[in-house]
Amino acid sequence: MSEVTVKQLAEAVGTPVERLLEQLGEAGISVKDAGAKVSDEDKMRLLKHLRKGEAKKDVAAVASPKKITLKRKTVSELKTSVQGKSKTVSVEVRKRRTYVKRPEGAEDEAVELAANPVAAAGEAVADSAAPVPEEKKEEVKLTPEQEAAARKAAEEASRKAVEDAVRQAAEAAARQAADEAAKASVVQAAEKAAAAKAAAAPAPAPSVDAGTPASQDKKAKKRGKDGATSFRNKDKKAGGGGRKELHVTGKGRRKKKGKAAGKGRVVVAESQHAFQKPVAPIVHEVTIPETISVAELAQKMSVKAAEVIKVMMQMGTMATINQVIDQDTASIVVEEMGHKVRLLRDDDLEVALLETGAERGEEVHRAPVVTIMGHVDHGKTSLLDYIRRSKVATGEAGGITQHIGAYHVETGRGMITFLDTPGHAAFTAMRARGAGVTDIVILVVAADDGVMPQTIEAIQHAKAAGVPLIVAVNKVDKPEADPDRVKQELAGHEVIPEDWGGDTMFSHVSAKTGQGVDELLDVILLQSEVMELKAVKDEPASGAVVESSLEKGRGAVATILVQSGTLRKGDVLLVGKEYGRVRALFDENGKSVTEAGPSIPVQVLGLSGAPEAGDSAVVVPDERKAREIALFRQGKFRDVKLASQHAALGNIFTQMEEGAVNTLNLVVKADVQGSVEALRDSLTGISNDEVKVKIVASGVGGINESDVNLAMASKAIMIGFNVRADASARRLIQENDIDIHYYSV
Structure with missing residues (x-):
């Protein structure tokens, strides 16, 4: 440099x-x-x-400070149970420690004083009284602060040496006394338990002598030196009725003694009223709702959110602290972290809100609900048409059933409610829904056609629902009919006729000539008598949605099968996510009725929207409660949908690595809910590895302006099944050149 x-x-x-x-x-x-x-x-x-x-x-x-005082305060919480209620107690521990800077050479003096405390104390006093040479005096005059510090350090060292000696003796005596007290208490407790068969009182701890006369002399000297300390300790003892703190003891460690231990006071090691720190990990029982955020889940497990995110990353899921995850993912994370899972169903809140406290009336006999199932074109609707003495099949588009038709028939032997389900392969969901609300399933099999795919599916639905099955072999009037072949084919699917030793009743009928129809009705009523079907009539109605649609001029129309109670005009009805006051009731023939009892299907007008087919319907006391539950269900549905979308977005990188897949977006509108379900399932099923069909939106009713805007935003193709676009929607379609297709059967 x-x-x-x-x-x-x-x-x-x-x-x-x-x-x-x-x-x-x-x-x-x-x-x-x-x-x-x-x-x-x-x-x-x-x-x-x-x-x-x-x-x-x-x-x-620039002199450094000669004395430093450090204060530390720790606050913790303990959970206690008082009279069955959980209570949190705050425990505050305050500590203060003073450090004094010693001059050079003070460490050596402290070692010598600790080796011989009494002699060192005497030497310190003698040194302070001895005459100082002239050279030293001059040096002291030059540095008086150093002389004062040295003298103070010597006094402090001698005092600490005496305190250490007395404390060691007291601790040794305390350990020995504690061992003897523990042994004595164990023996005494065992004797009392054997004699009185009751809880033994803890043995009193024997009094412990403070030590030898030499230690007593040391204590006297200590009291003489530290009088102020003694008075302070007396004040502390006098105020013993004040606040007491819960002692937390570590494993295998004794409680530290303060200055008071230097007086020779013997402290017995605490054996009771001590909280042991847990050495095993604490296992929490975590209640998980249907949706929960990562931060809330971490709080329930008493861990940091970063730990939960780390576990989810190890599982292959990317998440943020505010991300909402579904119940299945949260339960896997909780089990992975070693805690117990308790799934919380949000339906508990709905049950609490729906409880009205109304007394149930007397149970009466109700009509059976019979679902007619079978393969397409096997004559299900024609058979029901003959029973109803009306032409239903001609009214269906294309001659095939596209809706669930609900009808009740008055016969000379009693009333029967029929549900006519579609037989086409696309209507699987409707057949499953029909089997879920029925009492008896009529399986219609054509004698000239035999068992077909939808026949097998109907058998599976009936078995899954646990309802009895009655086989109606139709079209026996045809020359090529072979009922025995039908029995053999059904026997291969575990449907054994009664005459073969099974439990399934068979009936040969002809929907064209009416042959065997009366015998079939007798079999249905016989089966219903065996089942002893009953329901309460005098109570608020409850049932299930069979079909729903949006009709021009009428609004949302829902076909509801009343299962118990009586549904009246003016009742407040809660159906899934929709609610409303019943404005009108119509039977299957379109005639207005004022009420509907158990096993009666009716069309209901007045709901806020078209409910999902299969939703449960229940009458609630007031409209405010119905609106509250409906909004709650809508929010829950939105949360679950949002959580599933987050999960899909989390896997976008995996999909990008696997390769880009072309996606075809569709917006589907139909006239009834059943057709929407069938189209949605069929279109989704044609997806392959190269092209994926995605239903962006689906619903019932005509195509409106919002549907067109959604199709524009998602670049989707619009499909209208038995519906048309209104004037404003047609104008938007022409202006933006939207690809729209109309279909009907």
Whole structure:
């Protein structure tokens, strides 16, 4: 490094120029003024001079503190159970520790004092009283602060040495006394338990002698030296009725003693009223609702959210602290972290809101609900048509049933409610829904066609629903009919006729000529008598939605099968996510009725929207409660849908790595809910590895402006099944060149 002037060096090190000139002079470096040059060798000499401590006065000017007091406060919480209720107690521990800086050489003096405390104390007193040589006096006059610090350090060392000796003796005596007390209490408790068969009182701890006479003398000296401390301790003892803190003891460690232990007080090791820190991990029982955020889940497990995110990343799921996850994912995370899972169903809130406290009436006999199932074109609707003495099949588009038709028939032997389900393969969901609300299933099999795929599916639905099955072999009037072949084929699917030793009743009928229809009705009524079907009539109605649609001029129309109670005009009805007051009731023939009892299907007008087919319907006391539950269900549905969308977005990187897949977006609108379900299932099923069909939106009713806007935003193709677009929607379609297709059967 090149030479610099004194002024430049002073600016570099941040020292005044005059002070730097003095230090250079003390180091033996001759400089005249601030413009003199300073070489690297001169800098090294100045540095050595400063390190040797020749500038002692400057260093002493900035004196370090001789006494430091540290205060620490820790606050923890303990959960206690008081009278069956959980209560949280705050535990606050305050500690204060004082550190005194000792002068050089004080450590050696402390070691010597600890080795011989009494002699060291005597020597310290003698040294303080002995005359000081003249040289020492002069030195003391020069540094009086050092002399005071040394004297104070000597006194402190002697006092601490005495305290350590007394404390060690007290601790040894306390340990021995505690062992003896524990042994005595165990023996005494065993004797009392054997004699009285009752809980034994804890054995009193024996009094422990404070120690030897020498220790008593030491305590007397200690009291003489620290009188102020004694008075302070007396004050503490006198105020013993104040706040007491719960002691938390670690495993295998005794409670630390403070200054009071130096008085020779014997402290017995605590064996009761001590909280042991848990060594095993705490297992929480975590209640998980249907949706929960990552932060809430972490709080329930008493861990940080980062730990939960780490576990989810190890499972292959990316998540953020505010992300909402579904119940299945949350339960896997909780089990992975070693806690217990308790699934919380949000239906509990609905049950609490629906409880009205109304007394149930008397149960009466009700008509059976019979579902007619079978393969397409096997004559299901024609058979029901003959029973109803009306033409139903001609009214269906294309001659096939596309809706669930609900009808009740009055016969000479009693009333029967029929549900006519579609037989086409696309209407699987409707057949399953029909089997879920029925009492008896009539399986129609054509005698000339035999068992077909939808026939097998109907058998599976009936078995899954656990309802009895009656086989109606139709079209026996045809020359090519072979009922025995039908029995053999059904026997291969575990449907055994009664005449073959099974439990399934068979009936040969002809929907065209009416042959065997009366016998079939007798079989149905016989089966219903065996089942002893009953329902309460005098109570608020409850049932299930069979079909729903949006009709022009009438609004949302829902076909509801009443299962118990009586549904009246003016009742407040809650159906899934929809609610409303019943404005009108119509039977299957379109005639207005005022009420409907058990097993009666009716069309209901007045709901806020078209409910999902299969939703449960129940009458609630007031409209406010119905609106509250409906909004709650809508929010729950929205949360579950949002959670599933988050899960799908989390896997987007995996999908990108696997390769891009072309997606075809569709918006589907139909006239009834059953057709929407069939189209949605069929279109989704044609997806393959290269092209994926995605139903962006689906619903019932005509195509409106919002549907067109959704199709524009998602670049989707619109499909209208038995519906048309209104005027505003047609204008938008023409302006934006939307691809729309109309279909009907």
